Amino acid sequence: MVKESFTLRGVEFKNRVLVASGTFGYGNEVKELVDVNLLGGICTKSLSWKPRDGNPPRRIVETPSGMLNSIGLANVGVEYFIREKLPYLRTVETVIIANIAASSLQEYGDVLSLLEKQEGIDGYEINVSCPNVKEGGLSFGTDCAKTKEITASLRRRTEKPLIIKLTPNVTHISEFARAVQEAGADAISVINTVVGMAVDIHKKKPKLSTVTGGLSGPAIKPIALAKVYEAAQVVSIPIIGIGGIMTAEDALEFLLVGATAVQVGTANFIDPSTGVKVAEGMRSYAERYGVSDLGQLVGAMESNKEFSVLQSWL
Amino acid sequence: MPLQQVAPVLSNIQIAEGIFLLTLESKEIAQLARPGQFVNIRSTDGSLPFLRRPFSISHVHEDSIDLMFNIVGQGTRMMASRRVGDTLDVLGPLGKPFGYEAHFETAILVGGGLGVAPFPLLTRYLKKHSKKITTFLGARTSRHIVSTNLENIQIATDDGSSGFHGTVVSSLESYWGSHALPGPKIFGCGPTPMLRALSETAQKLHIACELSLEGDMACGVGLCQGCPVETTKGERKYALVCIEGPTFNCNDIILR
Numbered sequence: 179m180v181k182e183s184f185t186l187r188g189v190e191f192k193n194r195v196l197v198a199s200g201t202f203g204y205g206n207e208v209k210e211l212v213d214v215n216l217l218g219g220i221c222t223k224s225l226s227w228k229p230r231d232g233n234p235p236r237r238i239v240e241t242p243s244g245m246l247n248s249i250g251l252a253n254v255g256v257e258y259f260i261r262e263k264l265p266y267l268r269t270v271e272t273v274i275i276a277n278i279a280a281s282s283l284q285e286y287g288d289v290l291s292l293l294e295k296q297e298g299i300d301g302y303e304i305n306v307s308c309p310n311v312k313e314g315g316l317s318f319g320t321d322c323a324k325t326k327e328i329t330a331s332l333r334r335r336t337e338k339p340l341i342i343k344l345t346p347n348v349t350h351i352s353e354f355a356r357a358v359q360e361a362g363a364d365a366i367s368v369i370n371t372v373v374g375m376a377v378d379i380h381k382k383k384p385k386l387s388t389v390t391g392g393l394s395g396p397a398i399k400p401i402a403l404a405k406v407y408e409a410a411q412v413v414s415i416p417i418i419g420i421g422g423i424m425t426a427e428d429a430l431e432f433l434l435v436g437a438t439a440v441q442v443g444t445a446n447f448i449d450p451s452t453g454v455k456v457a458e459g460m461r462s463y464a465e466r467y468g469v470s471d472l473g474q475l476v477g478a479m480e481s482n483k484e485f486s487v488l489q490s491w492l
Numbered sequence: 493m494p495l496q497q498v499a500p501v502l503s504n505i506q507i508a509e510g511i512f513l514l515t516l517e518s519k520e521i522a523q524l525a526r527p528g529q530f531v532n533i534r535s536t537d538g539s540l541p542f543l544r545r546p547f548s549i550s551h552v553h554e555d556s557i558d559l560m561f562n563i564v565g566q567g568t569r570m571m572a573s574r575r576v577g578d579t580l581d582v583l584g585p586l587g588k589p590f591g592y593e594a595h596f597e598t599a600i601l602v603g604g605g606l607g608v609a610p611f612p613l614l615t616r617y618l619k620k621h622s623k624k625i626t627t628f629l630g631a632r633t634s635r636h637i638v639s640t641n642l643e644n645i646q647i648a649t650d651d652g653s654s655g656f657h658g659t660v661v662s663s664l665e666s667y668w669g670s671h672a673l674p675g676p677k678i679f680g681c682g683p684t685p686m687l688r689a690l691s692e693t694a695q696k697l698h699i700a701c702e703l704s705l706e707g708d709m710a711c712g713v714g715l716c717q718g719c720p721v722e723t724t725k726g727e728r729k730y731a732l733v734c735i736e737g738p739t740f741n742c743n744d745i746i747l748r
Binding site: 236252446450 | 493494495496534539540541542543544581583707708709710711713714715716717718719720721722728729730735
């Protein structure tokens with residue numbers, strides 16, 4: 179029997195595979211296709227105070243081994259979520275993490291405080307890293323002081339797990355990881371999408387309506403691994419690895435470089451049961467190698483730090 | 493309720509210039525499918541191409557479904573190369589069916605190019621509900637026309653090689669002026685510019701009109717939010733083609 183669970187600020191996750199915000203709706207969309215109770219956790223679509231229409235089409239573009247998106251945080255708004263979506267999520271036997279996106283410090287606080295009053299939310303993931311909105315998003319996530327301020331402010335409002343989702347679109351993600359740890363975050367999610375673009379050469383126009391978008395999928399896995407590894411060198415809080423995970427092998431790479439858990443994102447668009455399959459595969463790996471607790475794999479990669487170029491900037 | 497299945501290829505043949513008819517074995521999807529619905533297909537196990545591709549369910553048999561496609565890129569090229577006995581990962585049936593049961597007498601089916609795809613199954617259901625049917629098909633040339641399992645066909649070609657010389661929408665307008673189509677309702681499918689023209693014609697002639705849209709979609713089940721269409725209904729600016737469509741009343745959407 180392999181121990182798969184882990185705990186974050188007193189909340190137990192049954193396994194180390196969550197589904198990423200924005201890739202699994204509010205859970206009920208695919209309940210007929212996958213047993214969501216077998217997931218370690220569900221991160222909801224980003225919630226803002228008011229409903230958001232999102233960006234005009236075109237919002238998605240397929241790219242080699244990945245996709246660009248510019249959804250623009252389209253969501254039902256926190257009140258509708260509480261009324262219409264949360265009742266279903268309360269019936270699901272897994273950890274529910276409300277992902278919050280906002281365009282001001284005030285809005286982050288208001289959304290979180292309203293959710294604090296509800297039953298059924300186990301923790302929060304704060305999106306300071308959406309590349310597809312003009313206000314909030316990356317303007318917060320690429321500003322270390324602002325990211326720290328948001329973290330500290332939300333920390334004062336909740337005793338539940340507080341996870342900050344970081345962007346890779348900065349010079350040194352380790353600085354941001356350190357800052358949010360100091361501000362009281364319980365964990366960091368690494369990484370959100372990578373800013374990218376694609377061009378229609380026939381129309382001589384960008385393919386996405388917003389010109390640039392966020393790249394996700396296997397194309398960004400090597401970037402994500404390097405960012406998790408970098409962050410793991412400087413923080414002691416758990417890291418949730420995200421970026422192009424399609425298989426258990428991918429997830430195990432993230433654990434080995436220092437992630438405590440992972441989130442499956444874009445893969446859900448191709449197969450909504452990917453998360454469940456990844457969790458199964460990790461269990462088989464542990465059995466095969468005689469690992470009694472998946473936690474033993476976290477940061478267990480053997481590497482010669484002497485040769486690590488990364489060390490020079492940490 | 494959609495299913496995800498690995499479906500064997502029963503046949504894969506070219507039926508017109510550049511157009512293929514793929515038959516996949518799936519008793520379950522065949523039984524659940526209604527006209528206007530689609531399946532989302534993974535053309536490879538790898539990550540090139542990365543996403544699924546949506547296809548209208550063209551027709552169903554007792555234990556199989558027909559899909560019509562043309563080669564537009566890597567995914568459809570791979571699909572065209574699939575042989576009998578190969579398999580494809582299929583998710584479906586997805587989306588909202590055409591309103592084939594509504595109160596109307598004559599169904600006017602208008603298909604541009606591959607927009608003919610959902611019409612064979614739609615025709616079966618319309619006949620089952622004792623509706624009269626007239627079908628308008630538009631294609632580039634006579635070699636690009638697919639007209640099997642359809643009723644009362646009026647053809648239009650861009651080059652005049654068959655039927656009306658011009659667009660399918662102008663052929664409908666010209667026909668409308670000289671024929672009686674009592675209690676009509678239009679069902680349209682095709683490229684967006686054609687649907688826009690059809691929608692204008694339907695509004696001008698005061699005919700009820702339902703359109704089947706394409707969207708750049710990843711998941712097909714409402715997760716990715718990638719396929720918005722502007723809506724005139726309610727407080728929301730956008731509806732999702734995958735779960736609120738692909739069929740829409742033409743008055744409820746704005747095609748750009």
